[in-house]
Amino acid sequence: MADKLATAALFPPWTNTAIRVVLLCLGLGVAGTLTSFMVYVRSPFFTGQHEPVVQPFEFDHRHHVGDDGIDCRYCHSTVDKSPSAGYPSTEVCTNCHGQVWNQSPMLEPVRQSYFTDRALVWRRVHDLPDHVYFNHSIHVNKGVGCVTCHGRVDQMAEIMREVPLTMGWCLDCHRNPEPNLRPRDQITSMTWKAPGDDALAVGRAIARNNGVHTRVSCTTCHR
Numbered sequence: 347m348a349d350k351l352a353t354a355a356l357f358p359p360w361t362n363t364a365i366r367v368v369l370l371c372l373g374l375g376v377a378g379t380l381t382s383f384m385v386y387v388r389s390p391f392f393t394g395q396h397e398p399v400v401q402p403f404e405f406d407h408r409h410h411v412g413d414d415g416i417d418c419r420y421c422h423s424t425v426d427k428s429p430s431a432g433y434p435s436t437e438v439c440t441n442c443h444g445q446v447w448n449q450s451p452m453l454e455p456v457r458q459s460y461f462t463d464r465a466l467v468w469r470r471v472h473d474l475p476d477h478v479y480f481n482h483s484i485h486v487n488k489g490v491g492c493v494t495c496h497g498r499v500d501q502m503a504e505i506m507r508e509v510p511l512t513m514g515w516c517l518d519c520h521r522n523p524e525p526n527l528r529p530r531d532q533i534t535s536m537t538w539k540a541p542g543d544d545a546l547a548v549g550r551a552i553a554r555n556n557g558v559h560t561r562v563s564c565t566t567c568h569r
C-alpha cells in the first residue's frame with residue numbers, strides 16, 4: 347500500500363501524456379534532423395560543388411587549354427591508360443617554360459621544384475571516398491568526354507567541381523549512357539556537339555561501336 351502511494355506520487359497520471367508528447371517531439375525531431383541532414387549532404391554546399399579550390403602555385407587552364415590549345419593528355423597523360431588521370435610532373439612544365447616566360451616570378455615555384463628535385467604538390471579538387479572505385483580509362487575509351495564530368499575547364503581560372511559526384515549522379519549515366527557518348531577523337535574537346543538533329547541516334551551508334559553497356563550492379567563501383 348505504501349509502495350503504491352509512493353509510485354502514484356512519483357508518477358501522477360498526467361506524466362503519461364507528457365511522456366507521449368515528449369516522445370512524439372523527439373521522434374519528429376529525429377526525423378526532422380535526418381531529413382535536413384539528407385538534404386544537406388546532397389546540397390552543393392556539402393558536396394563542395396562550384397567551389398573554386400585555390401592552389402599553392404599559379405596555374406591557369408584558361409591560358410594553357412583555352413589560349414594555347416594544349417591537349418589535356420599532354421599534362422594528364424595517364425587518363426586513357428589507367429584509373430587515374432594524374433598531374434603533370436615539373437618536367438612537363440619546364441618543357442615549355444625553359445623557354446616561354448622563363449624569367450617570370452609566377453614560375454619561380456616551378457624553377458625551384460625543378461632545381462631542388464621536389465615535386466609540385468597540387469590540392470585535389472575531385473576526391474571520391476575510399477569505398478568507391480573509379481576508373482578514367484574505361485570512360486574515356488568508351489566515349490565519355492572530359493567536359494561531361496569536369497565542365498568547361500578551359501574557362502576556369504581555378505578548377506572547380508561542376509558535378510555533385512554523388513552515387514545518384516554516377517547511376518543516372520550508368521543506367522542510360524547513350525546520350526553522353528561522343529567519338530573517341532573528340533574526348534578532350536570542350537565544344538563538341540553531336541552533328542545533325544538526332545543526337546540520341548549518334549549516341550546509340552557510338553554505344554554499339556564501342557560496346558557500351560549499362561552498369562548498375564553494386565560491385566561495379568564498390569569492390
Ligand code: HEC
Binds near residue numbers: 439441456
Ligand atoms: C606546351 C607548353 C606549356 C606547358 C607544358 C606549360 N605551359 Fe605554362 N604557359 C605556356 C604559355 C605559351 C604561356 C603564356 C600564356 C599566355 O599568355 O597564353 C604560359 C603561361 C604560364 C604562366 C603565367 C601566365 C598565366 O597567367 O598563367 C604560368 C604561371 C604557367 N604557365 C605555369 C605552368 C605550369 C605550372 C605548368 C606545368 C604544370 C605549365 N605552365 C606548363 C605554355 C606552357
Ligand code: HEC
Binds near residue numbers: 492536
Ligand atoms: C599544361 C598542363 C595542363 C593541361 C594542358 C591541362 N591541365 Fe588540367 N591540370 C593541370 C595542373 C597543373 C593541375 C593541378 C592544378 C589545378 O587544379 O589547377 C590540373 C588540374 C586539373 C583538374 C582538377 C583535378 C583534381 O584535383 O580534381 C581537372 C579536372 C583537369 N585538370 C582537367 C583538365 C582537362 C579536361 C584538360 C583539357 C581540356 C586539362 N586539364 C588540361 C595541368 C594541365
Ligand code: HEC
Binds near residue numbers: 429433485492511
Ligand atoms: C565519367 C566522369 C569523368 C570523366 C569522363 C573524366 N573524369 Fe576526371 N575525374 C572524375 C572523377 C570522379 C575524379 C575523382 C577520382 C577519385 O577521387 O578517385 C576525377 C579526377 C580527375 C583528376 C584528378 C587526378 C585523378 O586522376 O584523380 C584529373 C586531373 C582529371 N580527372 C582529368 C580528366 C581529364 C583530362 C579527362 C578527359 C580526358 C577526364 N578527367 C574525364 C570523373 C571523370
Ligand code: HEC
Binds near residue numbers: 474
Ligand atoms: C556521363 C556518363 C558516366 C558517368 C557520369 C559515370 N560513368 Fe562510369 N561508366 C560510364 C560508361 C559509358 C562506362 C562503360 C560501361 C561499359 O560499357 O562497361 C562506365 C564504366 C564504369 C566502371 C567500370 C570500370 C571497369 O573497369 O569495369 C566504373 C567502376 C565506373 N564507371 C565508375 C563510375 C563512378 C564511380 C562514377 C561516379 C563518380 C561514374 N562511373 C560516373 C559512364 C559514366
Ligand code: HEC
Binds near residue numbers: 512567
Ligand atoms: C556507378 C557507381 C556506383 C554504383 C553502381 C553503386 N554505387 Fe554506391 N556509391 C557510389 C558513390 C560515388 C558513392 C559516394 C557518394 C558520396 O560520397 O556522396 C557511393 C556511396 C555508397 C554508400 C555510402 C552511403 C552514401 O550515401 O554515401 C553506400 C552504402 C552505397 N554506395 C551502396 C551501394 C549499393 C548497395 C549499390 C548497389 C545497389 C551501389 N552503391 C551501387 C557509386 C556507386
